[in-house]
Amino acid sequence: MSPAVFSHGDLRLYLLSLLAESPQHGYGIIQALTDRTGGTYTPSAGTIYPRLAKLEEEGLVTKTVDGRTTIYAITDAGRAELASREGDLAGIESGLADSVRLIANEVRQSVQDAMKSLRADLAAAEQGERSTAKSRPRAASDDARVTSREELHRADALINAFRAQVRTDLRTHVAKGGTLPASVVTELEHALDAASHAVTAGLSRL
Structure with missing residues (x-):
């Protein structure tokens, strides 16, 4: 503000x-x-x-x-x-409350957009991997463990990129004078929990 x-x-x-x-x-x-x-x-x-x-x-x-x-x-x-000036003071306090709510909504939307982007990136990566797997011939030298390690590195890169982006967005917002309500952090926590559960569920189907 x-x-x-x-x-x-x-x-x-x-x-x-x-x-x-x-x-x-x-x-x-x-x-x-x-x-x-x-x-x-x-x-x-x-x-x-x-x-x-x-x-x-x-x-x-x-x-x-x-x-x-x-x-x-x-x-x-x-x-x-x-x-x-009681009336003037009430108007000031009302204006402050409106500004805080507006910024909280902006941060919440930013978190939601980041989660949507992450899910889209993961889905696109998965689709690309499936297409590649279908198009390349199976070789005797293919090693499932090597492939898994490669995918683990790719997953790490995606997670780190997401963490860096969200952290940058939040720090920049606060540095510019924005507020970061507990409700937004809680929503981020729930979204991350949901993503973790989705990954666990996906692994359990393999």
Whole structure:
């Protein structure tokens, strides 16, 4: 999620809502924003601290220095402004929830597409192997074990290629600010289990 998800003044209001729940230090605020947006938005210190300083200037926030830690807390004036903009805050939270759901759906679709592609590649490889086996004459030197080892190497290559592709897609998505909900990982786990069972079933028919 891009920082643009917070239009002018929205981040300021959201910071007040976080501090209304409990006093926080700067890193705690950044972590809270990351958690509340499902990992889709992690602001930098350069984004958060100037806004906290501005809120302090306006008398909406106070800060207390405890050693090397600075704790920020909302003031009565800050709570009053938060209460007066309750509707705006609800709209911000609704927008964040919609964005998280949208990204989760995109990741889920990506996983499904990757699984479909893998199944198609496996099916095409199997068909190609069958065609090759039918067209080539049987030779006395054909060794089933050698053939099996060759196919094992090919299976390893397919599995590694799939792993690399999905891992790259997931890491790239998260690096760009996307979220990776547990439901998507669970769906990936189920899809991999299904693929494993299909391979086991196929081997048992031989």
